[in-house]
Amino acid sequence: xxxxxxxxxxxxxxxxxxxxxxxxxxxxxxxxxxxxxxxxxxxxxxxxxxxxxxxxxxxxxxxxxxxxxxxxxxxxxxxxxxxxxxxxxxxxxxxxxxxxxxxxxxxxxxxxxxxxxxxxxxxxxxxxxxxxxxxxxxxxxxxxxxxxxxxxxxxxxxxxxxxxxxxxxxxxxxxxxxxxxxxxxxxxxxxxxxxxxxxxxxxxxxxxxxxxxxxxxxxxxxxxxxxxxxxxxxxxxxxxxxxxxxxxxxxxxxxxxxxxxxxxxxxxxxxxxxxxxxxxxxxxxxxxxxxxxxxxxxxxxxxxxxxxxxxxxxxxxxxxxxxxxxxxxxxxxxxxxxxxxxxxxxxxxxxxxxxxxxxxxxxxxxxxxxxxxxxxxxxxxxxxxxxxxxxxxxxxxxxxxxxxxxxxxxxxxxxxxxxxxxxxxxxxxxxxxxxxxxxxxxxxxxxxxxxxxxx
Numbered sequence: 001x002x003x004x005x006x007x008x009x010x011x012x013x014x015x016x017x018x019x020x021x022x023x024x025x026x027x028x029x030x031x032x033x034x035x036x037x038x039x040x041x042x043x044x045x046x047x048x049x050x051x052x053x054x055x056x057x058x059x060x061x062x063x064x065x066x067x068x069x070x071x072x073x074x075x076x077x078x079x080x081x082x083x084x085x086x087x088x089x090x091x092x093x094x095x096x097x098x099x100x101x102x103x104x105x106x107x108x109x110x111x112x113x114x115x116x117x118x119x120x121x122x123x124x125x126x127x128x129x130x131x132x133x134x135x136x137x138x139x140x141x142x143x144x145x146x147x148x149x150x151x152x153x154x155x156x157x158x159x160x161x162x163x164x165x166x167x168x169x170x171x172x173x174x175x176x177x178x179x180x181x182x183x184x185x186x187x188x189x190x191x192x193x194x195x196x197x198x199x200x201x202x203x204x205x206x207x208x209x210x211x212x213x214x215x216x217x218x219x220x221x222x223x224x225x226x227x228x229x230x231x232x233x234x235x236x237x238x239x240x241x242x243x244x245x246x247x248x249x250x251x252x253x254x255x256x257x258x259x260x261x262x263x264x265x266x267x268x269x270x271x272x273x274x275x276x277x278x279x280x281x282x283x284x285x286x287x288x289x290x291x292x293x294x295x296x297x298x299x300x301x302x303x304x305x306x307x308x309x310x311x312x313x314x315x316x317x318x319x320x321x322x323x324x325x326x327x328x329x330x331x332x333x334x335x336x337x338x339x340x341x342x343x344x345x346x347x348x349x350x351x352x353x354x355x356x357x358x359x360x361x362x363x364x365x366x367x368x369x370x371x372x373x374x375x376x377x378x379x380x381x382x383x384x385x386x387x388x389x390x391x392x393x394x395x396x397x398x399x400x401x402x403x404x405x406x407x408x409x410x411x412x413x414x415x416x417x418x419x420x421x422x423x424x425x426x427x428x429x430x431x432x433x434x435x436x437x438x439x440x441x442x443x444x445x446x447x448x449x450x451x452x453x454x455x
Contacts, residue, residue, distance in 0.1 A: 135422055228255075360372070
């Protein structure tokens with residue numbers, strides 16, 4: 001296993017986990033990163049957005065204090081302080097990842113890497129060009145916000161998701177285009193921080209791929225906070241005039257604000273990688289085609305994270321990186337290799353209320369005709385939720401009616417992203433609802449709702 005040379009292009013969750021694990025297993029590893037070690041999408045998208053959501057959550061909590069025996073609590077947003085806080089978190093996390101890599105003996109090249117062939121990589125660094133040879137190459141260059149032709153992004157008033165933080169000022173009126181996971185998080189974020197927000201929803205509900213009950217609760221919360229929802233509207237043009245922005249929709253409706261933000265997906269960073277110097281197969285959208293081991297059509301080259309076209313989650317990307325390292329180093333030769341099951345990956349949406357799910361969805365089961373049992377417990381009957389003065393939401397567990405095995409679940413409410421881990425473990429380990437119910441949960445906690453749903 002030792003003495004293998006591994007080159008990783010991209011230092012996000014997929015790349016740095018692949019590099020760290022391969023080095024631990026004895027490989028000579030070089031990691032190439034042109035921007036920020038830790039990943040631009042991770043440290044300049046995910047972490048800042050969740051930091052701002054945490055600040056908005058603190059404001060929401062402060063507004064509930066009058067129902068908890070406190071009064072006259074005044075709060076406001078200090079944009080400069082918030083900006084400094086986000087930048088500080090980015091720097092600390094980048095330093096942490098860099099230290100982890102170097103502690104494992106990984107060599108880091110700051111620059112842009114590209115393939116010269118199936119075993120050769122060229123790196124353009126500030127100090128010149130470096131050429132490397134490798135037994136295995138891992139491509140983990142991530143993705144970038146999708147920008148359609150009709151959206152003239154100026155990074156000042158018309159924004160991508162990566163332009164929105166850290167904010168120099170809180171937008172007076174933000175028009176968000178896109179009602180998927182990213183879009184609704186931005187709506188929640190800026191509405192919590194005091195912006196007037198309009199959300200353009202191309203369908204008849206936000207989060208069309210999620211539990212309808214969860215989506216309905218979120219919509220209700222948005223409306224309560226004054227968010228304007230334009231349903232069944234598809235944006236076709238964005239015009240800026242001075243300090244205002246107007247979004248035109250295909251049905252003639254318009255939304256006007258001080259800023260517009262596009263949250264309509266992402267595109268893989270596969271251009272400029274030198275793929276033309278190899279026989280790597282990519283699909284029509286630019287994603288690298290990989291097998292269950294994340295290996296491309298060229299046996300020495302792997303792809304992970306957003307570039308692989310699989311589930312675009314940081315947790316999935318990191319696990320892909322670890323699995324690639326194991327495969328490169330031959331750790332599963334001669335024994336069964338457990339492949340990634342993307343259907344068992346938990347995901348969360350950091351809105352208010354939080355929404356999290358894993359495994360088989362109720363709507364998916366009904367659509368396919370699969371027989372399931374669905375049990376649901378509202379947080380309004382949970383002691384800790386009442387103590388926290390935040391009883392909104394529910395726990396829902398989907399199980400097999402014949403065997404009792406947990407097939408999936410969804411949680412809506414405070415700390416849903418943390419609580420879903422229990423259901424995710426049950427799905428992954430093929431546990432039964434009885435196993436959850438017979439676990440002894442602390443009282444009073446929100447997690448008791450899981451036991452009650454299992455019961």
